[in-house]
Amino acid sequence: xxQKITAVIGCLVLAAALPLWGQGPIAISGARVLTVxxxxxxxxxxxxxxxxIAAVGSDLKIPAGAQIIDGRGKVVIPGxxxxxxxxxxxxxxxxxxxxxxxxxxxxxxxxxxxxDALNARSRNIRIARPAGIANAVVTPAGGNLISGxxxxxxxxxxxxxxxxxxxxxxxxVNLGEESKExxxxxxxxxxxxxxAMAMLRQVFMKAQRYKVMLDSxxxxxxxxxxxxxxxxxxxxxxxxxxxxxxxxxxxxxxxxAIRLADEFKLRLILADATSAWRxxxxxxxRDIPVILGPLLQAPSRIEAVDSRLDNxxxxxxxGVTIAIxxxxxxxxxxxxxxxxxxxxxxxxxxAALQAVTLNPxxxxxxxxxxxxxxxxxxxxxxxxxxxxxxxxxxxxxLLIGGRVVDLSNHQTELYEVVRKKYGxx
Amino acid sequence: MSTGERVFRxxxxxxxxxxxxxxxxxxxxxxxxxxxxxxGRPIAIKGATVLTATHGSIENGTVLxxxxxxxxxxxxxxxxxxxxxxxxxxxxITPGLVNPHSHTGIYPLLGLQGNVDLxxxxxxxxxxxxxxxxxxxSDPEIARAVSGGVTTLQTLPGSxxxxxxxxxxxxxxxxxxxxxxRFQGAPLGMKWAWGENPKVQHAGKGTHxxxxxxxxxxxxxxxxxxxxxxxxxxEWEAGDRKSVAPERDLEMEGLVQVLAGxxxxxxxxxxxxxxEALLRLSDEFxxxxxxIHHALQAYEIxxxxxxxNIGVVTFGDYWGYKIEAWDAIPQNAYVLWKSGVAVSMxxxxxxxxxxxxxxxxxxxxxxxxxxxASLQTVTINAAKILxxxxxxxxxxxxxxxxxxxxxxxxxxxxxxxxxxxxxxxxxxxLNDGFLPWKGSPSFLHP
Numbered sequence: 039x040x041q042k043i044t045a046v047i048g049c050l051v052l053a054a055a056l057p058l059w060g061q062g063p064i065a066i067s068g069a070r071v072l073t074v075x076x077x078x079x080x081x082x083x084x085x086x087x088x089x090x091i092a093a094v095g096s097d098l099k100i101p102a103g104a105q106i107i108d109g110r111g112k113v114v115i116p117g118x119x120x121x122x123x124x125x126x127x128x129x130x131x132x133x134x135x136x137x138x139x140x141x142x143x144x145x146x147x148x149x150x151x152x153x154d155a156l157n158a159r160s161r162n163i164r165i166a167r168p169a170g171i172a173n174a175v176v177t178p179a180g181g182n183l184i185s186g187x188x189x190x191x192x193x194x195x196x197x198x199x200x201x202x203x204x205x206x207x208x209x210x211v212n213l214g215e216e217s218k219e220x221x222x223x224x225x226x227x228x229x230x231x232x233x234a235m236a237m238l239r240q241v242f243m244k245a246q247r248y249k250v251m252l253d254s255x256x257x258x259x260x261x262x263x264x265x266x267x268x269x270x271x272x273x274x275x276x277x278x279x280x281x282x283x284x285x286x287x288x289x290x291x292x293x294x295a296i297r298l299a300d301e302f303k304l305r306l307i308l309a310d311a312t313s314a315w316r317x318x319x320x321x322x323x324r325d326i327p328v329i330l331g332p333l334l335q336a337p338s339r340i341e342a343v344d345s346r347l348d349n350x351x352x353x354x355x356x357g358v359t360i361a362i363x364x365x366x367x368x369x370x371x372x373x374x375x376x377x378x379x380x381x382x383x384x385x386x387x388x389a390a391l392q393a394v395t396l397n398p399x400x401x402x403x404x405x406x407x408x409x410x411x412x413x414x415x416x417x418x419x420x421x422x423x424x425x426x427x428x429x430x431x432x433x434x435x436l437l438i439g440g441r442v443v444d445l446s447n448h449q450t451e452l453y454e455v456v457r458k459k460y461g462x463x
Numbered sequence: 464m465s466t467g468e469r470v471f472r473x474x475x476x477x478x479x480x481x482x483x484x485x486x487x488x489x490x491x492x493x494x495x496x497x498x499x500x501x502x503g504r505p506i507a508i509k510g511a512t513v514l515t516a517t518h519g520s521i522e523n524g525t526v527l528x529x530x531x532x533x534x535x536x537x538x539x540x541x542x543x544x545x546x547x548x549x550x551x552x553x554x555x556i557t558p559g560l561v562n563p564h565s566h567t568g569i570y571p572l573l574g575l576q577g578n579v580d581l582x583x584x585x586x587x588x589x590x591x592x593x594x595x596x597x598x599x600x601s602d603p604e605i606a607r608a609v610s611g612g613v614t615t616l617q618t619l620p621g622s623x624x625x626x627x628x629x630x631x632x633x634x635x636x637x638x639x640x641x642x643x644x645r646f647q648g649a650p651l652g653m654k655w656a657w658g659e660n661p662k663v664q665h666a667g668k669g670t671h672x673x674x675x676x677x678x679x680x681x682x683x684x685x686x687x688x689x690x691x692x693x694x695x696x697x698e699w700e701a702g703d704r705k706s707v708a709p710e711r712d713l714e715m716e717g718l719v720q721v722l723a724g725x726x727x728x729x730x731x732x733x734x735x736x737x738x739e740a741l742l743r744l745s746d747e748f749x750x751x752x753x754x755i756h757h758a759l760q761a762y763e764i765x766x767x768x769x770x771x772n773i774g775v776v777t778f779g780d781y782w783g784y785k786i787e788a789w790d791a792i793p794q795n796a797y798v799l800w801k802s803g804v805a806v807s808m809x810x811x812x813x814x815x816x817x818x819x820x821x822x823x824x825x826x827x828x829x830x831x832x833x834x835x836a837s838l839q840t841v842t843i844n845a846a847k848i849l850x851x852x853x854x855x856x857x858x859x860x861x862x863x864x865x866x867x868x869x870x871x872x873x874x875x876x877x878x879x880x881x882x883x884x885x886x887x888x889x890x891x892x893l894n895d896g897f898l899p900w901k902g903s904p905s906f907l908h909p
Contacts, residue, residue, distance in 0.1 A: 132659075132785035165782060336604070336816035338574055368783035375822060375829075378876025429825045429876050449782065449792045456762050456798055 063087040064440065065100040066421065069109025074116055074396045075410035084114060086417040089440035094411055107421065107435060115391060115426055116410050117172025117418030117438060119398035121329045122283075122309055122363030123370050125163055125174050126156040126191070126201075131368060139179035139367075140186075145221055145228060146241050148275075149267035150186030152176050153205045156198045162367050163193050164447035169371035170420035170433040173408060175207060175363070175398065180216040180285060183228060183238055184209065187271060188283070190402060192418070194438040207402055208307065209275045211238065211284045211298075213291040214341045235294055242302045245272035281305035281402070283329070287312045287341040296324070307401055309363065312337065313344035318356035327359040327401045330393075332366065333376040350393065351384030360389075361398040378427040391426055416440070505529040506887065507542040510552035511868065516842040517857040519835065526556060528864040531887035536858050549882075551868050557838060558857050559614025559865030559885065561845035562820050564729070564756050564776050564809030567605060568598035568618045568633065574813060582621030583628065584664055587672065588685050590653065590717025592628035594620050600639050606897035608817030609635045609890055612867035612880040615646060615846075615855050616817060622656035622731045623664040625678050629717070630654050630729065632849055634865075636885045637899025650850040652753070653721065656731040657741060659787050679740050686748045689718035727753035727850055729776070733787035735763050742771070754848045756809065759791035765802035774805040774848040778815075779826025793830040800836050807845040821873060821880075828874045837874055863887075 064086040071082035071094065085093040085101060092101075100106065129136035138155035141147055156176065166174070173192055178185035187206035195201035213234060222229035228237055248269040255261040263269075274280050282304040284295035292308060299306035308314060309329040314321060321328060330350050337345045346352075353360050362377060364370050373394065381390050399409025407416050417440035424431035436443050457463070506528040513524035513536060527535040527542060535541075542548070571578045580597035583589050598618060608616065614635055620627035630652035631645065638644040657678060666673030672681050692715040699709055720726045730741055732755050745752050754774035755761060759782075761768060761775045768775060780793035792798075799806040808823035810816060815823070820841060828837040846856025854863050864887035871878040883891035890898050 130783060130785060130789070162783065334815070334819055334822070336572060336607075336813050336818070338813065340573060340575075343573070369781070372780075375826060375876060378825075379819070379822065381877045382879050427876060429829050429874050432829070448789075452790060453792045453794050456792065456794070460765070460798060460801065462798065462801060 061089075061441070063092065063101045063104040064107065064417075064437070064442070065098075065104040066107045066109045066112075066114060066419070067100065069112045069114045069421065071114045071411055072116075072391060072426070073411040074392055075412055082114070083109075084411060084417075084419065086419075086437065086440045089417055091411060091413055091415050091417050091419075093413060109421060111423070112434065113422040113425060113431075114411065115170070115420050115422065116395040116408075117420055117436065118170050118373065118394040119361065119409070120166070120171055120174045120364050120370050120373050120394075121361035121398040121401070122175050122177050122331065122365055124179055124365070124367040125166060125176055125193075125370055126158065126160040126198075126367075127152060127176060127178075128367035129157065129160055129162065140181050142181055142220055145183040145217055145226075145234075145237065146268065147178075147182050147186055148184045148209060148241075148271035150178060151206060152178060152187065152189045153198060153202055156189065156191065156201065158195055158198050158201050160367075161448050162370065164444075165368070165449060166370035167193050167436055167443060167447070168433055168445045168450075169374045170422070170436060171370060171373060172418040172420070172436065172438045173203065173398075174370065175402065177208075177210050177283065180212040181220040182212060183217050183234055184211050184241070184272075186210060187280070190404060192438050194441065194443045203408075204402070204404060206271070206274070206280055208281045208283045209271060211282055211295070213284060213286040213294055214288060215339045231291070231294070235298070238298060239301065241268075242272060242276070242298075245269050245276055246302070249273045249276055275304055276302060278303070278305050281307050283307045283309050285309045285311075287339070287344075289313045289316050289344065291341065292317055296320075296326070299326075310365075312342045312346075312349065314358070315346065315349045315352040316344060318353050318358055321353070322357040325359075327361065327397070328353055329361045329363050329398075329401070330380075331363040331376065333362065333379060334372060347379070347383040348385075350380040350390075354385055354389045354393075359397050359401065360393050361401055362393050374427060378429070381427055387425075387427070503547075503887070505534065505543050505546040506549060506864075506884075507546040508549045508551050508556060508866070508868065509542075510550055511554040511556045513556045513858060514835070514838055514873070515858040516558050516835070516838050517859060524556070526858060526866065528866070528884065528887040531864055533858060533860055533862050533864050533866075535860060549868075554881065555869040555871060555873055555878075556858065557612070557867050557869065557873050558842045558862075559855065559867055559883065560612045560820055560841045561807075561849065561851075561856050562608070562613050562616040562810055562812075562817055562841070563754070563807050563845045563848050565608075565616045565618050565812040565817050566621065567608060567616060567812050567817055568600065568602050568631070569594050569620065570813055571599045571602035572604040572607070572813070582623040584621075584623040585668075587624045587661060587665060587670075587681060588626045588714060588718075589620065589624050589628040590626050590715075590721070591713035592620065593631070594618050594628060594654075595631040595641060595645070598631055598633065598641050598644070600633075600641055600644050604812060604817055605635050605637065606900055608812075608820070609637075609883050609885075609897055610880060611816075611818035611821055612869070612873070612883060613817050613820050614865040614867070614883065614885050615849075615851070617652060617729075617849055619652070619654040619729060622654075622660040625656060625661045625672070625682055626717075627654035627656060629726075632851065634885055635890075636888075637890065637897060646851060646854075648851075648854070650727050651720065651725060652727045652729055652849065653717065654729055654731070657737040658731075658733050659785060660731070675736065675740065679744070682744055683747065685714075685718060686722065686744070689715050689722055690748075692716075693719045693722065721750050722748060724749075724751055726750075727848075729754050729756055729848075731756045733757055734760050734790070737787075738764050738768075742767075745771075753850070754805075754807070757788075757811070759788050759795060761804075762792060762795045762798040765799050765804055768799070769803040774807065774844070775799050776807045776809045776845075776848060778811075779808060779823040780830060781815075793826070796827045796840060797830060797832045797836075800832060800840075805844045805847050806840055807848050808840045809845075822876070825874050825876055834874060
């Protein structure tokens with residue numbers, strides 16, 4: 039089994055490396071560089087080589103033969119993350135046949151993997167890129183208590199293998215109203231929050247036993263338990279190999295998430311979390327990160343009545359690590375506006391930038407290669423024509439893995455036609 | 464009394480009664496808001512950048528409010544000695560925002576089943592229903608909308624049906640009585656919908672219409688019936704009126720109003736083929752269309768809409784959520800504006816929150832629309848589309864004193880509304896929230 043996994047990973051790495059062969063160095067010169075991890079460099083230069091950041095500083099020698107991108111008057115930030123969405127899982131939200139985001143067949147679906155449904159050719163991916171989004175945590179949608187395993191993708195690649203950065207990334211658990219609606223209304227469990235928690239505890243207990251059987255028969259193939267994909271997924275959460283993202287809004291649901299994580303020693307990440315501000319101190323004390331969002335949506339359930347515009351600001355002030363998600367497929371590029379709104383409501387600029395770059399990279403354990411402008415990290419960079427999250431600022435260039443990616447999409451192509459038709463320049 | 468008058472009486476029956484009572488009592492203005500403003504001192508808001516929406520901007524300007532109206536505006540205007548001075552140095556002032564497409568009040572925030580009165584989805588032609596009969600004036604979204612600078616909105620029945628019903632324009636003054644919240648004097652509006660929603664709704668039930676062909680056929684047949692209905696009444700009225708009057712039919716009366724050109728028709732439609740079907744109908748039955756709403760592909764037909772004086776109500780950028788939204792471009796509003804179409808934003812709340820309406824103008828601005836044109840999409844153009852531009856939508860002398868003081872440029876993402884005035888009365892501050900409901904125990908208030 040282990041050999042098989044290594045072989046698969048090997049293929050992924052090879053495939054991802056292929057397009058880089060033969061590409062020379064790139065230098066972005068004279069820009070204001072917001073590194074996120076090491077402050078701001080005025081008049082800075084970034085050298086990109088072999089898909090990585092080879093150098094960054096104010097007084098750098100540009101390697102001979104490098105392709106130079108003039109960064110004067112520009113601002114460079116790390117490629118942004120959407121910390122939770124359904125890119126490549128849902129093409130047209132109202133067309134059910136294009137929706138592979140969740141399986142409403144059983145409330146406990148830990149074995150489902152986003153990677154098996156990802157559509158690298160989704161037009162929504164190209165629509166999201168002009169907003170400077172380089173990475174996305176693609177998660178199964180809600181509706182199940184355990185909805186499956188997410189993947190971290192980069193918004194570039196001709197195939198799923200080229201896009202996927204890390205999978206499985208996390209296990210996804212959903213508390214609150216949505217699962218009750220999905221199953222309770224058709225007289226199946228869970229019908230109540232009590233039922234939901236009992237089912238979750240029960241299945242994790244089952245996984246604990248499966249883990250004991252696995253551990254005690256390690257190296258002895260004949261006695262190992264029959265392979266069970268659901269159990270294997272839960273065991274990796276119990277082993278803390280992957281974190282568990284729990285969507286919870288009402289304060290009581292957040293507390294349930296914490297109880298569940300305590301009981302089974304899970305690496306907890308909270309998501310949605312509209313009432314997290316009520317318990318900010320406790321989240322800080324326990325070092326539980328929070329993925330907020332969608333921020334630009336009216337609450338549609340009673341569990342979200344505590345939502346407030348300054349949730350992000352209050353959590354940041356309390357010292358909680360926050361990231362931001364759109365929970366969308368077709369509206370991912372609105373992340374830009376959502377972050378601007380969080381700033382309007384008290385989140386400092388630098389904290390806002392960190393919430394869509396380094397924080398999500400840290401939360402998902404990829405900050406060794408993503409999330410800031412540092413030597414050795416993957417060259418995911420956004421060149422902006424102004425300060426980030428301002429209404430008149432646009433991404434002029436996006437680099438993912440050291441490659442300048444195409445920012446055209448269905449909309450830009452349509453607009454080209456319209457411009458010609460009406461003579462708009 | 465003609466059929467038209469009768470319908471008007473029916474639509475305005477409660478309003479007519481309440482206005483006459485007030486006239487008898489000697490005070491036309493009523494309700495907490497108007498009374499307080501009328502009795503209060505004039506207010507002079509000084510030192511801000513005033514974005515008038517129609518006459519450019521005034522640096523370090525003063526806006527003087529008196530008796531619920533804008534009394535004066537300019538860089539150097541005399542301020543009465545008794546005026547209350549509001550220092551707005553470094554701030555921006557805009558007209559109160561006007562949102563021409565929302566479901567606030569009939570789809571109250573959270574959408575709890577018992578509260579939802581969005582759509583009479585069982586019949587397709589609902590020219591007999593009025594959102595006024597359902598508006599929940601305690602909808603928390605009203606307070607939240609004001610916190611985002613919205614002061615007037617039109618709430619429309621949903622889009623499950625080709626004709627959804629009559630709309631209601633309200634001032635977000637926090638009044639509990641719909642008569643006090645209603646925008647007095649606003650023209651009649653009727654919600655229509657074309658395309659996916661009606662056909663999907665009715666096809667799902669196995670009822671007519673389930674195609675675009677069916678939608679057009681049904682509307683044409685009903686209008687032909689309405690023409691006949693009107694003729695029958697005219698004949699009876701022209702006669703000696705001794706015979707029993709023809710039967711009244713509310714659905715027909717609504718359509719007769721449309722045929723008479725007395726209703727502002729607001730049509731939800733997305734695609735080129737929808738627009739063309741609607742223009743064919745409008746030509747065949749000779750009624751005007753006030754605006755096409757959502758209209759994500761309207762850029763394709765911009766000059767034609769301008770020629771026909773049809774407005775467009777659209778999103779800053781909302782893409783790809785269904786097939787008929789597949790050809791949306793974020794420059795839609797910009798292209799329409801360039802072609803001379805009155806283009807407004809909307810929220811379609813709860814699709815987007817009324818509170819965040821301003822952001823729609825910011826998004827249009829982000830995608831290339833000039834500043835003043837962007838501001839117009841949430842103010843004067845929306846007012847024009849509703850036919851209330853003589854009252855709201857710009858900072859001009861004589862207009863209603865509906866104003867927003869912003870922390871910075873209102874188009875900037877990082878800006879917030881700090882104070883909101885409606886009819887000259889302060890109704891919101893960032894610190895104290897929505898003042899008309901202050902102290903009332905409710906959830907979800909800003």
